[in-house]
Amino acid sequence: MRLLLVEDDPMIGESVRQGLRQDGFTVDWTRDGTEAELALGSEPYALLLLDLGLPGKSGLDLLAGLRRRGNGIPVLVLTARDTVSDRVRGLDAGADDYLVKPFDLKELSARIRALLRRRAGRSRPQIVFGALTMDPVTHEAAYRGRPLVLSAREFMLLRALLEKPGSVLSRAQLEERMYGWDEEVESNAVEVHIHNLRKKLDAGFIRNVRGVGYMVVNVP
Numbered sequence: 001m002r003l004l005l006v007e008d009d010p011m012i013g014e015s016v017r018q019g020l021r022q023d024g025f026t027v028d029w030t031r032d033g034t035e036a037e038l039a040l041g042s043e044p045y046a047l048l049l050l051d052l053g054l055p056g057k058s059g060l061d062l063l064a065g066l067r068r069r070g071n072g073i074p075v076l077v078l079t080a081r082d083t084v085s086d087r088v089r090g091l092d093a094g095a096d097d098y099l100v101k102p103f104d105l106k107e108l109s110a111r112i113r114a115l116l117r118r119r120a121g122r123s124r125p126q127i128v129f130g131a132l133t134m135d136p137v138t139h140e141a142a143y144r145g146r147p148l149v150l151s152a153r154e155f156m157l158l159r160a161l162l163e164k165p166g167s168v169l170s171r172a173q174l175e176e177r178m179y180g181w182d183e184e185v186e187s188n189a190v191e192v193h194i195h196n197l198r199k200k201l202d203a204g205f206i207r208n209v210r211g212v213g214y215m216v217v218n219v220p
């Protein structure tokens, strides 16, 4: 899952980025509201973590603009402002949730997972598709009742394919979901991960749609 973090405080930004990466998220970090707007227009983020006091453009203005343009990305506001009227303004501007600084990284991670789950229309934390189950909290996965040993990237790739089962994701779309701005992507990384995943699952579970990309298929 690729997230955009907009935070101008270097200490908070770095610790949030590190903590969320350890929890298996891909995190791009920008310190500026205007830059954030550009990034949102060009990358497929699953969620936005938004500070309110920012250089360039304030978090509230950025959020109001997104919603005006019909962008429904889940937004979690991170802010030191914690009067009731600030919270109400943030939520009224279109925020989905609100966390007041200083916050615990574990709580942030849990709230992100809850928002993503709600967005995907799931109320329980496990992701289930056919014989595959994945737990985004513990990063455990099982296929036909057997535990799967997956690398962090393999887990991300499989999770990306399971976000919308039945739709095809191109190699570029998978790369975008798995790698952040500052991460080098080997040219055949996706193919290698797919190859390894197929050995761990049924060969037909991930189908290659020639010239288009990859999709998951429910193998009976």
Ligand code: CA
Pocket: 007, 008, 009, 051, 052, 053, 054
């Ligand atoms: Ca700030």
